Amino acid sequence: MSDFFNPRHRDRTYAPDDNLGREQPDMRQTNKVSWFEMPADDLGRASSFYSNVFGWRTPPMGTEGAYALTTAADDSGNPTEVGAINGGIHRRANEADAGPVVNISVDDIDATLERIVAAGGRIIQPRSEVEEFGLSMALFADTEGNVLGIYTSGGA
Structure with missing residues (x-):
């Protein structure tokens, strides 16, 4: 897993957006790309x-x-x-x-990996710690062979 991107900025909520008149979503929301x-x-x-x-x-x-x-x-x-x-x-x-990977924030990486396997997916890279960015990450393949990443901040 590469270490090129620091998602710690997801701890912030962004300033109000002039077009929508509301704050942008907190990027730490789970189950989001x-x-x-x-x-x-x-x-x-x-x-x-x-x-x-x-x-x-x-x-x-x-x-x-x-x-x-x-x-x-x-x-x-x-x-x-x-x-x-x-x-x-x-x-x-x-x-x-081989190709691009989208990464999805989750609350509990181990529970999510269990659900992935139960739903017919497979683990490509088991949970690993990325200490530089304070993350736990894993890669999985869905039922169609698409590879995606999941991560959680703070070791959950």
């Missing part, structure tokens, strides 16, 4: 591509030389628009690291 990861063989090339095509900021992030991918964001890379999520590009680790 929180960020995405995309593997790349050439990080600079991938960074340039997304910057040139979509105008995304792609600053280096984390200890692995990865890049963040941000849409409308503050100086810390936190989304500033309702519905926006950010993500990152990390160096492809192996052939199994």
